Structure formats: structure tokens, C-alpha cells
Amino acid sequence: MFLYVVWNVSRDVMIVSDLLPSSIRRERMKQGDLRRALMVVTLLCAVLFLYLYWQQTSRQEPTLIFNYEHAFLPNYKKPQPPQWTWECVNQRCERRHVTTSHQSKLQSLATCGMLCGSMQLWPQPTGPVTLGSRAVSFNHLQMELMHGVAGPAKAMLEQAYRAFNDSVVSLVQRAEYVKDHPDVKKFIVKVTVNHPEIVRLKLDTSEGYNVVVKAYNDEIVANVTAKTFFGARHGLETLSQLIWWDEYAPGGGSLRVLKGATVQDAPAFPYRGLMVDTSRNFMSIETLKRVLVAMAASKLNVFHWHITDSQSFPLVVPGYPEFSRTGSYSPDMTYSPEEVRGLVEFARLRGIRVLLEVDTPAHAGNGWTWGPKAGLGELAVCVNEKPWNIYCGEPPCGQLNPDNPAVYTVLENLYKYLLDLSGEREIFHIGGDEVNLECWAQHLQKNVVANNYTDLHDLWGDFTLKAISRLQQANGGTKIPHVIVWSSKLSQRPYISKYLDKSNVVVQSWGASQWTDTPDLIADGYRVILSHVDAWYLDCGFGRWRETGEAACDPYRPWQTVYSHRPWQQFHLPKNQIMGGEVCLWSEQVDESSLDARLWPRAAAFAERVWTDPQLDLATFNIHEDVYTRLNTHRDRLVARGIGAEALWPQWCSQNPGMCL
Amino acid sequence: MECEASLKNSAAILILLTIFSHVNSWYFKCENGFCIRNADPNDKSNYPTLELCSLVCSSFHNVWPQPTGKMASLKNIVRINPNKIEIKLNGPPGTDHFIADNILHFSKKLKKEEPYNCTEKVYPLKIILTPKSNNPHLDLNTNESYTLEIIYEDDTITASINAYSIFGIRHGLETLFQLIIPYEDGNQKCIATLSYVYISDKPVYKHRGLLLDTGRNFLSVDTIKRHLDGMAASKLNVLHWHITDSQSFPLEVGRLPNMTKYGAYSEKHIYSESAIKDLLQYANRRGVRILPEIDAPSHAGNGWQWGEEAGLGNLAVCINRQPWRSFCIQPPCGQLNPTNQNLYSVLKDLYSHMRDHFPDTGMFHMGGDEVFIPCWNSTQEIIDYLRGKPLTTETFLDLWGEFQRKALAAYDRAFEHEDTSIVVWTSHITQPEVIRKYLSNERYIIQTWVPESNINLITELLKLEYRVIISTKDKWYLDHGFWGSTLYYNWKTVYENKMYKYNHEGILGGEVCMWGELVDDNNIDSRVWPRAAAAAERLWSNPRSTAEFAQYRFFAQRKRLVDLGIHAEALTPKWCVDSQGECKTYL
Known part of the structure; x- marks a missing residue:
């Protein structure tokens, strides 16, 4: 053969x-x-x-976009009739096996969940909520936006409505359902924005909103009222959570919405952040958009983009093309200015501001080596220096050269570019953590300037002062109101009062919650953003990727720990100095293959902490059953929107609410 | 075809532009087994990419898992003409489909690199496959060894794979395609391999498994296939499929339609007979045998509720009972009712279904772990059955033993022979003091999931002449680290799980276990991969060397998995992947 x-x-x-x-x-x-x-x-x-x-040539721009990609379960044979139905008993959905007596009144889990006492909103609204106990079916083609918004917010609102529409369409599991006869003829979404001139999110921007859903004859009208576009956007997000796919609806499934609802809502904290690091491992723009979609779904509002580090410099800087040319992992692992601007706009339409962090003076190495060739001298020292464990916390090493005046000129131009890219002029993150003084001591020892310092912390402090003043120049001479630095030696006594101006600098406190960092900062009158490593660092728990290093932050924190972290209550901190919180995902052990699962649904658990800030039972740390049920619903929502979020438990527990606790 | 060609050309032009706009800033040279980054473009010993350098420089030429037999090679790279690859199959008839399917599978890797632009001289590649047997049947004793020889002479590259079985041929192809890699230099984009390689290879352990659990959360057929691809790429050969558990029963059983009617999460969460057929064939083509597990008498609940209604009495007890902590270790509760004789005829029907729809590989997994005595002890029907006996642990273990004996008898009746080896998890009834009383060492294989500190148990079981499969729970339980006080085991820990202090023929192999409570289609890939590939080398090669020594080869394997579409986790900053030796610790 x-x-x-x-x-x-x-x-x-x-x-x-x-x-x-x-x-x-x-x-x-x-x-x-x-x-x-x-x-x-x-x-x-x-x-x-x-x-x-x-x-x-013949296709017109559609007013409503029908573009969903949904992973249908593969059908190897024709569908069988449903086997389970859910009944609401004592405000809890109980699963029952379908018998012949049920046939006429089968109820899907989603429908039961929506109508059975517990609301399925995430994060939970902070104001009064009343939800109807009846629902009507509709299809997404019946939805219509009505608004009287003029001015700059008009286009944004229309875009936000499209995103809302996409979210609704993501629930659809059967495209032909639009041919069925739903309960209503129209679904009108009326949006009112009192201040359409506000198109940029600031800390004092009102994000509150009201949603009122009412049924009139054969119409559903949802009124979303807000002071600003940003509130209205959140209102649309909430409205999308009052809509679900009922797979048992006649004909094989349909969208449904509550027949009546009122929601009043506003966030507890103005700064609700999520940080992603794209330097240790690269993440594509598509992947980052998925992060923003999930953030918007959870009403997080700051995307802190730790875009560079000592490992790589993926940001293309047209004024200094050498940054990405020498610093990116490869030509296709870069972010062009157009891509960054596009992402910033994508975020803004979802109520999210983008902070671009180019960390300095430490965490800067690859990408900063071209100085001598360009006649600017060494911009960075210890780059890729060995043995790394002497000169930095993790390989490869690298720190800017504080002695070289050219460094500050480059920084100023870089800052100008970052301000321009993000359009963000209220908050700016300069990094500023984990300076290794040994690196400077070894490399600057022959230099006159270095000899002027008996304590190199002062050199670090002077660098920071210069960087902040260059930032002001980059901003056309106007101070950036809130300059964020990571907590570090410099943000501790005695250096802090000398180098960090409390009226201008905000410290992102990332040490363990038991450390004295946060209480000290607060006592000294600083404003803080909390990112405690033992609760809100989402990268922890995957073992050490290098053998040494003090920053081993294991173990993994499940969503319950993320959710239950309420340091202002646990450690009696005054809330007025806490701008908010941020979950961080450092990317040493994650790239776009597993980013979604690392972030979600844990970042959503965090979102409820900073939006709603529910009370914590410090005696038991018990999380109420309702939280499990609502978060699980939200997780399903994220999955429908294309996010590869982690499973919370066996599906049996979803189908039998309360029975796994 | 023409329009497609023009599209391809424009794509090629785009690619050229990106290459020209970015000067290659790094080259790689081979030093002491590492590929070192070199900024000097004029160094004669440079390789243009890390991948090419590693092909020459890395231990075992970057093959994962490392071959166990003789290996010889030359360190010259030859470029292959991607338009001239011929496959010749020499051997007994009947293997065409198997081979063609595999060729198609491997060709995907090369198609990814298109369009090619080979500017330097290239040579045709002739692949000659010579299996001795055409047996399409995969079981514990399948001979998986192969030899691979790549020779470049007379302007032709010939790769010959000789094996006893087609599964050995498949492993050989796996190795061959790990040795064929993209050749990128400037604007050249081609493929290449080494000018001479000889590898003789066979696995250390016959049973190299991954457990997937579809009882806790359903996994789509596509997800399972993706895992089969990853297993094939790592030469794992057993998918231990924990199909059912107390949460759900997703396996369609024609004879017993109530199992899924009462047990599946929904009508969409069912493995139909046709889906199973499709999966089994897919697995076979990837050289993987499926070891199905229907866990009993514990870990069984949903799916077994219909007995009373059908006039068969309670087939299972404590189903979904609350408060669950009193009746099981994890919700929902459920345990088969060993005192109901109808149970055994239902089991026989279930096993007959397995006989008809799964190939007889000579092995079946009956689970048999974690019986929770308070459940039986709180069921009146069972207490009545035990009338007169003291309600001690021993009595209940005897009852469990009785169940096991009758379940085995039902199995044997269904299969009409007594040759199947039955695998069970370690449990109370596999304790060395009592195991002989309940389980015969001729019929039973014991899967141990005790922690490493309890390795004595394995010694005891081997002394009693049981065959064992090892799943060290504090190294190879991939679900750990996300619940309770368990810890996550990174790939190095997984890799360094010493299977046992010495090789003993009673040790059939091992399995990494992916229990499904906290994973589903959305996040399972990154939990399993690439860690399962680390276990794969332990099981195929059982090396004495450390994970540290294997790391760059392992990084390459992780990339292969990603290229297969598996969302394998990242292990380290890419900088450390690209800068060999730079991230190690200096003390």
C-alpha cells in the first residue's frame, strides 16, 4: 500500500x-x-x-446597529423542550422539574430572577429603587432614542445609546425572534441631560441619574434623567440591566423588560479605577476595549493605563520614535497615537477617563537607551544591568538618570504628548515608585551632583519636584490639580512633606492594608486612592515567576475578599480624604490570553464596593445571598458581552439560588 | 483564485512595509545553550530570530516533551520549499484517514505563516511515514514509540518516521512539526528545519492524563476539542472525562432518557450521542483515549431523582438536601442508594450504553470517592436495610463495598466479559488495611490523590500489587489556589512533581486534574494550560533535570499552545522570554 x-x-x-x-x-x-x-x-x-x-453603494448607515456575536451552544440535534421551570418562593427562585401540569406556565431562571423580589442590578444603586413584578416582551428593533440634548453632548449620547443597544442585542440568542409578536409596539428611551455642555469627566462631575420605566398601552417608555452625559450613560447601563433574554418566551425566546421601575442612583466615590499594565506583557487594543466594555457595564470610571515599564515601551511617540523602536517587543506590539486616541474616545463614550502612566524615574529602562546616539547622553542608567536583584525589584533594571538635564526636556515633551493624547488635564499619574538607590549610587558616584547628596532620597525628591514642574510647563503653565504618585519611601515621613505638596499630590496607596502607610498619609493631610495589595491587586496568587523579590503578593484573592475590603470602615479612615479606589493588574504573569478571567468578575465586585459602598459586617464578614445572586447575573451579562469572565461556582448554584451558601 | 492572489499580494506589501519601518534591533547567538540577545548585526554567528536560534541551540532542539531515546543532530538550518512538501505513507492499508486528518491538523501551523516569501534557496521536503500496524484502537498497551530521522541530501530534505502504531507515527509528526519553524530574516518569510536529526523516542509512562470535569460546569464540545489539541501537542494520551457529578448529568443515555432530563442543566447542556461520536473520533485522531468516569456511589445526585416516579424506588438519596453541610461535603448533596436492587439494573443499562457508545479501551473509571456516611446514616431506608448491624463506620464501609461489588457485576454483565480494569479514587475502602476486603487487585486500578507527604500509601498499594495512577493533589490539582486555603501550583511545581521515588511497573502513570467548580468555557484554558504541558514532560520523559533547566523550552511550548488557539497563561514578562538567562537570580 x-x-x-x-x-x-x-x-x-x-x-x-x-x-x-x-x-x-x-x-x-x-x-x-x-x-x-x-x-x-x-x-x-x-x-x-x-x-x-x-x-x-446601497447600504445606508443604520440608525440602530444589529451587530452581535454570540457563542451559541453547538446544536447536535434538534432542541428538546425545557426541563426546568422556576417558581418564586419566599423571594427566592426554586428550580422545579417540568411536569405536564406546568406546561402552560413555564418560567425561565432569568425571568424568575428578575421578578422574584431581588433586583438584578450591579452595582446596587445607592438611592431608592422600586421594581415592578411584571414584564413585557419586545424586540430590539422597536427601541428608539428620543432626546432633546443639543450641543456637544448630543453626538456622545447617540454613541452611548449605540453601546447600550449593543449590550441589549448581546443578550439575543435567536435572531429570528424579531419576527414574533411582542407585547409592545414601541420601546422609547427618553434621555434628558441638564448640562449638555459637560463632555469631560471630572471628579466633581455629577454621575447620578434617575431611570423611570413605565408602560403606556402598547408602548414602553424609559425616562433617563441626569445632570450630565455621564449620569445619563450610567442610567442607560442600569436600564440595560432591567432587560433580559427570556428563553422560555413563546416562540423560542424573546427580550423582556420590567413593566415598571424607578431607580435613583449616584456613586459613593468619584474615583473608581482599574489599572492594566501593558509593559510586562503586551495587550492588543481589541483586548483593552473589552476591558472598557466590562468597566462601563460595572460603572467604573477611570482606566489607569500603566503603558510602559522597564520591560518594554510600546507607546509610539512621534516626537521621539526611538522610544517604541528600541523599547517595544516587536513592531506590531505598539500603540500608535491614533489607536490611543481611539481608545480614549471609546472610553469617554462609556463614561471612563483614561490616565496614561509613563512610570518614572524607576520602572524605566528598555525604550530609554537611545540617548547617546541622539546626542542627549544617558537618559537612563542600570538598563538591563546584572545582577538585577541588586539594582531593581524585578528584571530588567533601569532608572532615569536624574543628573542629565536632557531627561527633563524629554519628559516635558513626553508629558505634553500624553496630555494631548488623553485630553486629561485634571488628573495625571507620574508613577514614581520603587526607586532603587543602589542603582543611582553605583552609576552616579563620580558625578558632582551625586556627591552633593548624603541621602539619595533627596535626589529622588528633587527629581520628583522637577518632573512635576515640567508637567506644569507641558500643560501650558497651568498646574494639573491632582498629580498621582504611587506610595513609596518618598511618600513616607520625613520625605513626604519636603517633596510632595498635599494640595497638589494624591498618593495611590498600594501597601498592605495593615501597614501604616494609609493612616499616616491621611493623618498628614494627604488625599489617597486605595489599591491595597492584599485585596485589590488582581495579579497575586500565581506563584513566583522569579525566585526572589519582596513583592510576592500571594495568595489569590477571590471576589469575596475583593468585595469585603472596606478599609475606611475597618481602619476608621475619614472618607473625605479618600478619592476612591483602584484594582490593579500587573502583567508579569498575564497577557491577553487570560486577561479577562483575571479581571472579571472580581473587578466588578470591586465596582460595587466603590459605587455603592455597602456596609460590612465586621464580625462575620458574611456576604449576603443577594450579592451572590446579583453578581452571578452580572457575570452572565459580561459573558454575553464577550468577556471571558471566570465562573463563580458550579452552574447548579446559579440554578438553585441560595442553596450553595 | 486570482482575486485571492491579489489580496495576498497586498497583504504581503503591507507586511513588507511594517518590516522596513522597524529595523531589527536584536539578533540572537547561541552561547552555552542559551540564545543571547546581540545588538551587533554583523556578527557571523547571529540568528535572525529567537525561534531559529532556539531550534539549534536549545536543549532537545526545543522539542517538548523531551525525547527519551537516542538523539543526534547537526546544527545547520535548511529552508524548506513550502510549495513542495510531499507525504508518503508506507504501510498496511486502512490508515489513510487517520494520517490525512493529522496532516491537515499540522498543516494549519504552516498555513498560519502565509504568505511565504522565500528569497534564498529552498529545498523540497519529503515526509515518509511507515507504521507497522494499522490498528486504529488505542489502549493502555498501545506502543507509542517512534523514530524520526531528518536528512538533507541531494537537494532534498527527507523526514522519515517509523513506528509500530499509527499513534507512534502521530507522535513523530508532532515532533517533526515542532522542528519545522518559521524562517524570518529581513523581508524573507519562509520555513526551515535542521539539516540532520535522529530521534528515537517513547514514553516513560503509559497513562498520561488530564482530567476534565463536566459535572460541575458544562464544557462545550469545542472546548474539549481545544484541550485535546493541547494534549496532542504535549503527547498526553488520556482524557479522563469526569462526565457527571452530583450537580449535573450531561451525558445523553438513550436507554435512560431521564438521566439528562433530570440531570442536565438544560436541554442545551447535553452531550448527545452524535456529539460523543464526534469527540471520540477527534480524540483518537489526536492520539488520545477517553477514559470516561461515572462517579458512584457518591458524587451522584441530579440525574438520579426519577426512580420513585418510575416505580423503581429511590435510586439515590439525600439529593439536593439542605442544610447541605449535614449530608455532603459540597452542595448539592446526593449519593446512590446501595440498598435498592433496582439501582443495579439501571447501572447495567448505563454501562451497556457505555459499551455501545465508547470504545472498549479495557478501562473504565467508577469514581468511588468521598462517600459521606452521615447521608446514608440519616436515611431510614438504608438504616432499615442494615437492621441488626451496629451503625458504625465499618458497617457503612461494608455497605459501600457491597455496592462496589454489585456495580462491578452489573458492569461485567453489560460488557459480557470480566476483562475491564476499573479505576477508582483512593478512599476509605482503598486504605491498605482494608482494600483487599473490598477491591481485587486484578480488577482495580487505584488513582491516588493524596498529597506528596502521604506517598507511603502508594508504596503500600504497590506492595499489595495494585496498579496505580498518581494525581498528587498538592501538585497536580489544577483547581487549587482559588478556594479555601488551597495554594496555586505554578508550572515549576507541576513539573517537579516527582512521580515516585523509583519507577515501578505498577505505576501506570499520572493525571493532572481540573475540577470544574470555578471554570467553564470562559476561563478553563488558562487554568489548564500551559501547566498540563509541564506535567506532560514529567509523564513522557520523567527527567532528572529541574524546571529551571526546561524553562525556555517550556516557554516555546506555551507559545505553541497559544498558536493552537488555546488561551494558555503567560508565565513571565515577554522580556524574560526573549532575553534568555537575563531574569535568573544571582545570589
């Missing part, structure tokens, strides 16, 4: 796959066969071109 196959890799897999179905051909394809096949393919291509040509 002898088989001979010519396998032409570059032509088409068709030739190989042809072999598969029944028997393998034992000889070469005849010349004629190939010609005929080519003819057919050419014809098909022509038809395709015609079709595409026609499409592009």
Missing part, C-alpha cells in the same frame, strides 16, 4: 481537505481538474465582488 500526496501549502488547504471526506486520492490532481476548479473559484470571486460593490 502506497500513498502519494502532493501537498501545496501556499496554494490552498482545499487540496488537502479534498482528501478527507471518503477516501484519499492516490494520484496527482489532473491538470484539467485544477483548471476547472480555478474557473469556479474565479467566478465565485466575481460574484462576491459584485455583491460587496452593491453593498457599499
